[in-house]
Amino acid sequence: MSKKEKIAFGKLNLMRNDLLDGKPKIRIGFVGGGPNSFIGYSHRLASRFDNRFSFVAGVFSRDIKKSIKFGISLGLDPSRCYNNYNVMAKKEFKRKDGIQALGIMTPSGDHYKIAKPFIEKKIHIISDKPLTATLEDAIKLEKLIKKHKVVFALTHNYSAYPMLREAKSIIENGMIGKVMLFNVEYPQGYTVGISKKNESTILKWRLDKKLCGPSMILAEIGTHAYHLLRYVTNLEVKEISAEVNSLSPELSVDDNAFMVLRMKNNARGSIWVSSAATGGENGLKIRVYGNKGSVEWFQDDPNNLKFVELNKPTKIITRASNFVSDLSMKSSRLVAGHPEGFFEAFANIYTEFANSIYDYNKNKKFKYTHPSIEDGVKGIKFIFAAKKSSKQNSKWIKI
Ligand SMILES: NC(=O)c1ccc[n+]([C@@H]2O[C@H](COP(=O)([O-])OP(=O)(O)OC[C@H]3O[C@@H](n4cnc5c(N)ncnc54)[C@H](O)[C@@H]3O)[C@@H](O)[C@H]2O)c1
Structure with a gap:
């Protein structure tokens, strides 16, 4: 060794x-x-x-x-x-x-x-x-x-996957330069073919706006995508133009959202979330492009991160390898080569929550390493802004 x-x-x-x-x-x-x-x-x-x-x-x-x-x-x-x-x-x-x-x-x-x-x-x-x-x-x-x-x-x-956190570290360390472009997508297919007769057995409380909020698809996976974008890039959204609608003919709630975003640093990008993508499972993907390089991560291949530096060959960085940041390494449990996945990432949030409680009990303060209440409020503001934009024929709405 x-x-x-x-x-x-x-x-x-x-x-x-x-x-x-x-x-x-x-x-x-x-x-x-x-x-x-x-x-x-x-x-x-x-x-x-x-x-x-x-x-x-x-x-x-x-x-x-x-x-x-x-x-x-x-x-x-x-x-x-x-x-x-x-x-x-x-x-x-x-x-x-x-x-x-x-x-x-x-x-x-x-x-x-x-x-x-x-x-x-x-x-x-x-x-x-x-x-x-x-x-x-x-x-x-x-x-x-x-x-x-x-x-x-x-x-x-999702924000606690080690290689997603590696993407965050790469961006924080300026390794892709200034973020210019991004795309987050999350196509699922579980509402394709739903009919009036069976929608309540599949979507249950999600049909009730008091329980689900104004948008099924944005509540389900839109806020995940939005949080991921903010978390990985460290950038905040300035305004949004959205089309949120229901593509399945018999569905009572929305099942698809296209959103174009202008960021405070002037970066531009899009989020697409859907349950109307036939055959889609949990195809979460994030791509971020800077003026010196780019990163790309796909949930189907969670232990690898694609990293490109301008005019250099593409690199695939593997989880827990010698080359990852401390943030990414700390989010891993197994040595490189053994796959980690959804449950481990979920557990990272719980462990960090526990660590915040230990810190709080000791010092009466703690530093957020997990998604916070502010992230939660921002997610709800995002849902309402996207719906508002969509109702006004995709007008740009400030967040
Ligand atoms: N993080 C993720 O990836 C993820 C995935 C799916 C769902 N969610 C979120 O998790 C939450 C639950 O979603 P779900 O898909 O598990 O729903 P679900 O319908 O499958 O389960 C809801 C559970 O809550 C119980 N329940 C409802 N009202 C209750 C009350 N007042 N007191 C006690 N129990 C009550 C129900 O009996 C049921 O067991 C939602 O906020 C949803 O958006 C998150």
Whole structure:
């Protein structure tokens, strides 16, 4: 092993995060993520990955019998399985060993009202995206978090892939020069062929604007793409021109959005998100072009990053190799060549959330390394701006 290789291996070993090193585990509860939920398993698994949390309580159904049954099947004490988040907040607060953190994975329109009673009891929050269904709720949530000084993380999980973070580091270090152009795309195909008869079984609460917000497709994957763009480039959007519509003939909600963006640094680019792309699975892709080079990352090939420097041959940088940045290396667990993927990236957000809580408990402050409440509010502003633009024949709207 060369000296360089040894250094890389050492760094990676240090990042094997299941060592608690004397830190106590954080007691966490979950609201949502019941038996048939889509994302509940990912949250529970991600919270266990690096040994930072003890999962001790939850609301898994509004029916107490079902909530207890599911909680028991997960190994919980039945007395800590609730059917109402207000009751859970009160009862957990009274316990000496009550929860210190809460994960929320219910339909988005309920995120604010579920988070509120816990935040008021100083319980830290990790929530799924989008932050809320309305801008009013997003702003109220931000104020509440700032008032009670709790840690908040939003699970924009894609931003925690190691090679996506390598792209961020390359851009931050000026290795592609000034960002000029970009494209983020996320084609999925799950609404193709949906009919009035079966849309409610597939889209469930996503048909209800109070729970999903004004745009199904922007709530589902649009905010992920928007966050990724801001995270990787460190740039903010100035204005947006959008066409958000429903291409499937019988669908009641939107399933496709094309957006052109002007950035504050004058870069130009586009975001395309869709559930109407026949055969599309989770084809998330980001490409960023600067005046000296470019980077390209595709979720289908998450352990590799394409990096081009002007007039030089294309490089493929591999995850956890000797050549990656500390940020990327810290986000990896396995040595180079073994594939890492979706769950590991999701777990990075949980581990960073835990680290923020440890820092907060020690110093009463912490530095955001995971998506924050500000990111959440920006995501909701983006949804509303895109919808507004689309309603006005793609007029440019300032964000
Ligand atoms: N990060 C991601 O990649 C990702 C992927 C999918 C969904 N999501 C987000 O996760 C959230 C949940 O989406 P889903 O697809 O898992 O939905 P889902 O319909 O599959 O599951 C929702 C769960 O919440 C429960 N629930 C609803 N209201 C509740 C309440 N008041 N109290 C307790 N439990 C309640 C339901 O019983 C169900 O178990 C949404 O905000 C969605 O946007 C994120």
